[in-house]
Amino acid sequence: MKKLILIFFLFFTLNVFAQTIVCDNSAVADAYKLALLTVDINTRRGVLAAGADYGGEWTRDISINSWNGVSMLRPKVAEQSLWSVTDNKDKIGHQYWDKIIWVIAAYNHYQVTGDLNFLKQAFKCSNNTMKELELLIFDKNYGLFMGPSVFNDGIAAYPEPIYEPLNFSSSVLDHKSSSKIKCLSTNCVYYGAYIALNQMSKLLNENDKRSDLYMSKAEKLKSSILKNFYNSEKNNFYYLIDHQGIINNSQEALGISFAVIFGIIEGEKANHLIRDAVVSKYGITSIFPDLPRYSKEKPGRHNNIIWPMVSGFFAKASIDANNFESFSFELNNLIHLALDENKGNYDFREVYNPYSGLPDGGYQHNGQEHPDYHWESCKLQTWSATAYINMIQYGLAGMRNLNDGLLFSPFLPNNIHHLEINDFKYRNSTLNIVLNGNGKKIKTFLLNGNIQTSNKIDTRISGVNRIVIELE
Numbered sequence: 382m383k384k385l386i387l388i389f390f391l392f393f394t395l396n397v398f399a400q401t402i403v404c405d406n407s408a409v410a411d412a413y414k415l416a417l418l419t420v421d422i423n424t425r426r427g428v429l430a431a432g433a434d435y436g437g438e439w440t441r442d443i444s445i446n447s448w449n450g451v452s453m454l455r456p457k458v459a460e461q462s463l464w465s466v467t468d469n470k471d472k473i474g475h476q477y478w479d480k481i482i483w484v485i486a487a488y489n490h491y492q493v494t495g496d497l498n499f500l501k502q503a504f505k506c507s508n509n510t511m512k513e514l515e516l517l518i519f520d521k522n523y524g525l526f527m528g529p530s531v532f533n534d535g536i537a538a539y540p541e542p543i544y545e546p547l548n549f550s551s552s553v554l555d556h557k558s559s560s561k562i563k564c565l566s567t568n569c570v571y572y573g574a575y576i577a578l579n580q581m582s583k584l585l586n587e588n589d590k591r592s593d594l595y596m597s598k599a600e601k602l603k604s605s606i607l608k609n610f611y612n613s614e615k616n617n618f619y620y621l622i623d624h625q626g627i628i629n630n631s632q633e634a635l636g637i638s639f640a641v642i643f644g645i646i647e648g649e650k651a652n653h654l655i656r657d658a659v660v661s662k663y664g665i666t667s668i669f670p671d672l673p674r675y676s677k678e679k680p681g682r683h684n685n686i687i688w689p690m691v692s693g694f695f696a697k698a699s700i701d702a703n704n705f706e707s708f709s710f711e712l713n714n715l716i717h718l719a720l721d722e723n724k725g726n727y728d729f730r731e732v733y734n735p736y737s738g739l740p741d742g743g744y745q746h747n748g749q750e751h752p753d754y755h756w757e758s759c760k761l762q763t764w765s766a767t768a769y770i771n772m773i774q775y776g777l778a779g780m781r782n783l784n785d786g787l788l789f790s791p792f793l794p795n796n797i798h799h800l801e802i803n804d805f806k807y808r809n810s811t812l813n814i815v816l817n818g819n820g821k822k823i824k825t826f827l828l829n830g831n832i833q834t835s836n837k838i839d840t841r842i843s844g845v846n847r848i849v850i851e852l853e
Contacts, residue, residue, distance in 0.1 A: 400454070402773075403801040411727075412716045413773050419729050419766035420451060429455075429462040432731060433761035440466040440475040441532050442764055444486035445690060449767035450774055452490040453782075453807070459490055460499060470502050473510040476554075478528025479567055481514060481574045483507070488577035491584070492782040495808055495840055504581045511578065523563055523622070524605030526571050529553045530564035530621065531635055532690070533667075537745040538683030540631075540672050543623055551746045551754075561624035565610045565636030568602065573643040575599035584784065603645055610636075611646070616653055620668065632659055632669040634691045641698035651702040655695075658707075661685075661735035664692045664714040675744065677736055682743030682756050687733040689715055693768025700776050700792065705821065709794040712772050719769065729765035732758040778802060778814060779821075788837045792821040793852055809843040818852030825851045 400417065404410040423430040429451060431442040443462045452459040463486060468474045473483045487503035490496075518527045529538070536544050536553050545556050553559045579595035582588075610619045612630075618640060620631040637658060641651045659669045666685045675681035692711050699707035717738070719725040724738045734741035742756030774780045777800055779791030787807055793800065793816060805812040818824065826833045827849040838848070 400805055401801075401803045403799070403803070404797060405799040406797045408716050408720060409773070409777075409797060409800070412719050412769055415719060415727055416729060416766035416769045417454070419761050419763060420446075420455065420770075422761060423763045424455070424458050427458060427461045428465045429458055429763060432759050432763050434757075434759035437462060437465060438475065440473060440480040440483055444480075444482045445532075445764050446767045448482075448486040448489050449693065449764070450770035451767060452486070452493045453774065453780075454770070456490070456494050460494075460496075463487060463490065463503075467506055470506055471509060472506060472513065476534065477514070477518070478526075479531040479570060481510065482531065482570045484511070484574040484577045485570070488581055489782060491581070492784055493808075497585075500581060501585060504578070504585055504587075507574070507578055507581065511574065518560075520563060523609055524601060525563040525568050525609060525622075527561055527563055528567055529559050529562065530633060531566040531570055531639075532688075533683045535683040535745050537672075537675070537681035537743060538668055539621075540623075540629055542625070544672075544674075549746050558624040563609070563622040565606070565618050565620055565633050566639055568606050568610075569636060569639035569643055569645060572599055572602045572606065572645060573639065575602065576643065580784070606640070606645055616650055617657070618654075631672075634658070634665045634667055634669075634695050638691070638694040638698040641702050642694065651698075652704050655699050655702045655704040655707050658695070660707075660710070661687065663687055663718060663733060663735055663738045664689075664711050665695045666735050667691050680734060680741065680743045682732070682745040684743070685735065686741065686743045687718070687735050688731070689718065689729065689733070689762070689765035689768045693764075693771055696768075696772050697775055705792055705794065708772075708776055708792070709796075712776065712794070713796070715765075715769050715772065719765070728760055729762055729769065730758045730760060731762040731765060732756075773802075778816065783837075786837045786839045789823075789826070789848070789850060790821070790836070791816050791823070791850055791852065793819050795819060807838075807842070808840055811845045812838075813845070813847045815847070815849045816852065817850070820852050822853045823850060824853045825849075827851075 402410045402413045428437045430437045431439055443466050447459040466474050473480045484507040491500040520527050534553055535551050536556055543558050548556055575595050575598050579592050582592040618637050620629045620633040622628055640646050664687050667688050668684050671685045675684050680686045696708050696711040718733050719729045730740040732742050740758035742758040744755055779789045781788040800816045802814045823836055826836045829847055
């Protein structure tokens with residue numbers, strides 16, 4: 382504990398890390414520094430661990446963390462971490478149902494770094510894995526992929542009869558019907574992976590028929606998602622279809638977020654989907670409402686409870702849907718959850734109670750005959766930190782990684798008027814980024830003092846560069 386306190390002291394007083402942030406809202410800057418520190422503390426022998434209390438063995442954690450900023454901030458760590466959850470760089474490994482999210486992270490990693498050698502091997506690995514999963518877990522009757530929802534490896538996320546009351550295992554995979562269900566978030570990720578494969582194939586000048594096949598499969602999957610999960614009258618999405626074909630109409634925050642992020646729903650429909658989502662006092666919860674066996678007094682670990690990683694994707698979807706009020710709400714809440722003395726107390730914890738804002742791991746079976754087993758909310762959780770990093774980089778600074786450059790589409794809410802991110806590494810350049818003003822409309826975009834007609838920089842940029850963006 383003393384060692385950790387010393388690290389925090391050195392970080393905040395001596396500024397030992399290269400990248401610096403300046404903001405007229407000091408809490409925004411403090412939380413960002415804390416998030417960067419969390420990433421570096423959790424890097425062990427070059428591989429990013431899921432948190433202080435976990436290792437680095439989860440494909441989803443490494444993929445999400447790389448996608449949410451580690452590929453940009455620590456590209457070597459991201460690359461080594463991504464390969465660490467594969468089988469000899471040939472197939473994606475570990476828990477099967479949502480591991481395809483690795484493809485999205487790998488494509489993003491190429492967009493950040495421009496590393497063609499990485500792209501070639503990642504494409505091979507991704508293609509091999511997709512072929513295998515299409516054979517093993519694709520339900521042709523629905524046109525959907527089977528398996529649990531993204532990241533929800535605990536049975537607390539699922540209603541009966543998927544959850545078996547006399548089965549005392551906390552693992553969803555030990556409840557036999559879970560392999561036959563179809564979930565919104567998982568199928569949205571497969572759609573995103575097909576789009577990524579299409580783009581990777583084109584970049585590598587693969588056979589046009591292969592590229593077209595990925596896009597064809599993506600469009601068919603999108604149609605199946607809308608057919609089976611989307612309620613057009615209410616403009617909302619169902620959570621899952623169980624092994625008996627019964628629909629559960631709970632709100633899955635990660636599912637609706639991915640539906641917007643990957644463009645399955647767009648425009649005003651996307652904006653209204655975000656606007657109408659049920660959100661707790663401290664941010665959106667993972668799955669709403671409480672399943673019958675849980676309650677305010679006993680929140681389910683993967684149910685109606687706050688996972689900052691989920692909040693981060695909902696914030697990203699809010700930006701994509703032009704719902705800046707929802708984004709600002711999630712941003713400010715995560716700052717308080719991480720920093721407030723009576724909440725995280727300068728710690729990005731794993732899970733928080735939606736009624737009190739206190740760290741709370743929730744309730745779930747744990748291999749024993751006791752339905753009320755309470756879990757801890759682990760400390761220094763990496764994907765809670767990278768969720769916040771993405772809120773700053775993607776949300777406030779508006780960075781969009783493209784194949785041919787870095788696009789800026791920033792937004793500053795009313796409680797932020799000045800933001801600087803200095804010594805930001807992008808490919809062969811160092812960027813010093815300054816944003817002034819409020820809102821999202823760019824008044825002027827300056828690169829090294831010169832007015833630009835575009836708010837985008839080229840991948841070939843090199844040296845030290847200063848970007849100043851004035852917002853109206």
